[in-house]
Amino acid sequence: MSAIDNTSPYMNYFNGYPEPIRAQVNTLISSGKLIQYFKKKYPSGHQYNSEKALYEYTNTLKQQFLKNAAKLNSVKYEKRKELVLNALGTHTFKRHAHGKKLKAQHHIAVANQLKYAPLEVLKALVVHELAHFKEKDHNKSFYNLCCHMQANYFECELDLRLFMVLCEKGENFYSP
Numbered sequence: 486m487s488a489i490d491n492t493s494p495y496m497n498y499f500n501g502y503p504e505p506i507r508a509q510v511n512t513l514i515s516s517g518k519l520i521q522y523f524k525k526k527y528p529s530g531h532q533y534n535s536e537k538a539l540y541e542y543t544n545t546l547k548q549q550f551l552k553n554a555a556k557l558n559s560v561k562y563e564k565r566k567e568l569v570l571n572a573l574g575t576h577t578f579k580r581h582a583h584g585k586k587l588k589a590q591h592h593i594a595v596a597n598q599l600k601y602a603p604l605e606v607l608k609a610l611v612v613h614e615l616a617h618f619k620e621k622d623h624n625k626s627f628y629n630l631c632c633h634m635q636a637n638y639f640e641c642e643l644d645l646r647l648f649m650v651l652c653e654k655g656e657n658f659y660s661p
């Protein structure tokens with residue numbers, strides 16, 4: 486088993502994972518086989534490249550699984566550094582005063598890199614942010630909800646992190 490290169494900035498994406506997974510990830514990245522991994526597992530990318538399509542895709546999932554949740558106001562691809570470093574996406578919940586009534590607004594931001602990505606990878610992020618409608622924290626019921634929306638959520642979340650590494654290496658072949 487090869488040692489994990491903890492000096493690799495890429496490994497920051499996998500901080501929460503157990504050592505055996507980190508070792509596998511480290512081997513995959515350092516062997517230069519990440520691009521083959523994606524080509525084999527996900528030969529083509531999703532079609533939700535416009536913000537209109539992204540909103541419709543997200544809202545359809547929301548209607549399917551979180552019918553009684555509040556209205557989703559917007560979903561946007563955004564180029565923001567913290568999206569990549571921390572959460573890969575954000576779910577902002579604001580209360581705006583409209584006259585005397587407080588109106589809730591839900592906005593989801595998706596890291597710009599996911600505009601051209603495998604569908605399962607985009608879905609993992611969308612599912613994650615939608616789950617924040619119900620659960621603010623990353624607790625057990627949060628992840629149960631994620632797995633309810635995407636049965637192999639944990640696998641796809643790991644692939645989402647691997648995909649961010651692919652992008653940083655300049656190897657995103659889903660991009661035109």
Ligand SMILES: [Zn+2]
Nearest residue numbers: 572613617623
């Ligand atoms: Zn989260």
